[in-house]
Amino acid sequence: MGASKTDHFTDQQNQIAIIAKALGHPARIAIIEYLLKVNACICSDIVDELPLAQPTVSQHLKELKNAGLIKGNIEGNSICYCINEKTFDLLKEYFSKIIFTVTNQKCC
Amino acid sequence: MGASKTDHFTDQQNQIAIIAKALGHPARIAIIEYLLKVNACICSDIVDELPLAQPTVSQHLKELKNAGLIKGNIEGNSICYCINEKTFDLLKEYFSKIIFTVTNQKCC
DNA sequence: AAATAATATCGTAATATTGCGATATTAAAA
DNA sequence: TTTTAATATCGCAATATTACGATATTATTT
Incomplete structure (x- = not known):
């Protein structure tokens, strides 16, 4: 196959996975860090910054946007991309909850 | 292509991307939540829990382990997998830093 | 020792991702 | 209005991921 069986998992599980997947590429991490x-x-700044061609960067930006990690505002004939804080908050909360749960249990 | 150019990014960027990528699949999120x-x-519990065959689950567990998200201790002829808190801490710290930086800047 | 149980590995088909050249699109500048 | 600049989309080749049946491995149980 190759396709993941998203139907069998909860909405939250799928949502976290989609966001994590979008962050699962060093170029996209580099884009986030550059935006920060x-x-x-x-975007053209990012193209200069990264060792990737313009269409590739554009594609990575699209994926980050689809996952809700960045927002894009049209400004003239260029686009102002920036971090979407809400999604990062969501991730942080999710991991905090995991860490809290792990800390209160002992195993292995 | 299909292969990502990991050489061109920093070690930290690659590390975060590897961890995020490992979390970028609902089955692996479901495994983490079940372990919690x-x-x-x-492992056999997980196989019963997930809508996936045993080899598939084993493969997902391997990826989580490679990324440092879980630890596996051999216990007789079964294996005790559990959360590796350190890696989740690392993620949480990383996202906290991002959120802190975003909060202190205004854009778009 | 043979059977069973739990897990891992191999091989492979189906699908997804990555990267980029070529080509659109769109808005500002000349 | 033509040119230029910034970005997006298309199409395709190379590679990676996902899923699983078949099979191997390893430890317990009988």
């Missing part, structure tokens, strides 16, 4: 560094941003 | 729920755990 420069605050406001246009 | 039952505290100690053997």
Whole structure:
């Protein structure tokens, strides 16, 4: 196969997986970190920053946007991409909950 | 292509991406949540719990282990898999830092 | 020792991802 | 209005992931 059986999992499980998957590529992590560094941003800057061609960067940006990790605002003929804090909050909360649960249990 | 150019990114970027990628599948999220729920755990339980065949589950467990998200201790002829808190801490810290940085800047 | 149980590995088919050249699209600039 | 600049989309080749049946491995049980 190759396709994952998303129907069999809960909405939350699928949602977390989608977000995590979007972060599962070093180029996309680098994009996030660059957006943080420069605050406001246009895509052409990122193309110069990354060792990837423009269409590839554009594709990575699209995936980050689909996962809700970044927002894109059109500004003239360029686009201002920036971090969508809410999604990162969601992730942080999720991991905090996991850590809290693990800390209160002993195993292995 | 299909292979990502990991050489061009920092070690930390690659590390975060590897961990995130391992979490980028609902079955693996479900495994993590199940490990949390039952505290100690053997793999056959997970096979019963998930809508996936035993070899598939084994493969997902391997990926979680490779990414450092779970630890596996051999116990007789079964294996006790459990959460590796350290890696989740690392993730939480990483996201906390991102959120802190975003909160202190304004954009879009 | 043979049978059983739990898990891992191999091989392979189906599908997804990655990367990029070529080509659109769209808005500002000349 | 033509040119230029920024970005997106298409199409395709290379590679990776997902899933699982068949089979191997290893430890317990009988």
